[in-house]
Amino acid sequence: MTSANRPSLGVGLIGYAFMGAAHSQAWRTAPHFFDLPLRPELTALAGRNAAAVTDAAQRLGWKSTETDWRRVIERDDVGLVDVCTPGDTHAEIAIAALEAGKHVLCEKPLANTVAEAEAMADAAAKAAAQGVRSMVGFTYRRVPAIGLARKLVSDGRIGDIRHVRAQYLQDWIADPAAPMSWRLEKDKAGSGALGDIGAHIVDLTQHITGQTLTGVSGLMETFVKERPLPTETGKLGGVGGAETGAVTVDDAALFLGRFSGGALASFEATRFALGRKNAIRIEVNGSAGSLAFDFEDMNVLEFFDGGEPAESAGFRRILVTEPMHPYVGAWWPAGHGLGYEHGFTHQVVDLVTAIAAGEDPTPSFADGLQVQRVLDAVERSAANNSAFTEI
Structure with missing residues (x-):
């Protein structure tokens, strides 16, 4: 069966900014490089500003627009709703879509609170019983080097x-x-560095190890508590009486943790590390070897084999660009690296494949709930002077 003759999957995307653009590229690109069982169609793009969403749809390749997300869910030509809005709207949109029988992809973190995440996970479980699938967007899982780390x-x-x-x-x-x-x-984002980027490393470490965090001890800090507000002209206020707004989330979060298998862990999430733009660094030490990953060199995984003789032992630099590595075979010849956007494409591939197979994709809303519980425990620990808090 040719791609044109395969069943279509109409996608409705809610939100068109940074994440909306990344998701749009993924929906456009995936069927051109991967042999998908369903043919994604960029059916509808939703945003509150009619002029802005129309412009975005033209740039990003969407067929039509809506200014109310509810209209997207009501459309018969939309089979999947992709939620790329701030966290305060995730629960309402995702639950409504699932109850309407639409598959859902929701950006991370799953929600702003544990209660919201629990409601979303419950709705996802009920929908799954009716063949409706859902997934949370932890795209760094789809970096080939991370896939290799998990396999090792x-x-x-x-x-x-x-x-x-x-x-x-x-x-x-x-x-x-x-x-x-x-x-x-906080009312829109839920938390600052903790939820925005800390959620990623919580999910990644649980994904790589196959274990869950069972308890944490955390510290959080807001270094800059007031920031200038944009004016109506788009210019920022300055010092000397200019209007400012209160920052109500953390700028940085550090916490210790314990995994279900007994391993000890340390986590650091900050948006104040001058010179670091998007540095995800993960190291796992085991009884027989170690793994190390740095997203700023994302096509590489470092591996130390503890069984090698000391004379020649050392971290081995594995260039994760061979055809047998996760996802890589669909792209370029060995040595021609992938980038940030490819994780979103791989996410589409895995989601569409699972939907066609009638299987629940991962990470599930239940996985997203587990991460939300970790974030909540860190906040409670930090509020209680870093007391160890069970999850």
């Missing part, structure tokens, strides 16, 4: 896991003059 751990190549250390370092708001945005408002 699963194959026992590093033995029993003893230590996990993870960092996600950015610097985009280190300047106190950087403007307010929804990501700095």
